Amino acid sequence: MHLTLHTDYALRMLMFLALEPGSPRTIEDIATRYGISRNHLMKVAQTLVQAGFVESLRGRGGGLRLAREPATLNLGEIVRATEDG
Numbered sequence: 001m002h003l004t005l006h007t008d009y010a011l012r013m014l015m016f017l018a019l020e021p022g023s024p025r026t027i028e029d030i031a032t033r034y035g036i037s038r039n040h041l042m043k044v045a046q047t048l049v050q051a052g053f054v055e056s057l058r059g060r061g062g063g064l065r066l067a068r069e070p071a072t073l074n075l076g077e078i079v080r081a082t083e084d085g
Contacts, residue, residue, distance in 0.1 A: 007078075009040060010082045012030070016034075024061065030064075051081040053073065055067045
């Protein structure tokens with residue numbers, strides 16, 4: 001099975017957010033950590049927010065954080081939400 005970059009980046013983002021589940025992290029943090037384009041990560045974050053895996057917090061001190069406990073995330077569910085076909 002071949003995964004798209006979108007799915008690869010989504011999995012990386014979720015792993016990064018799972019390190020500190022309650023703490024919001026910025027897209028810039030994730031982009032710097034993995035050397036990924038900020039603009040591409042913004043699209044990935046939008047997909048994950050719409051799928052209910054991630055919460056987006058606006059304003060000062062905002063960012064992204066997991067919407068659920070890391071143990072409840074299902075790899076198959078994530079891949080289905082991020083792959084096109």
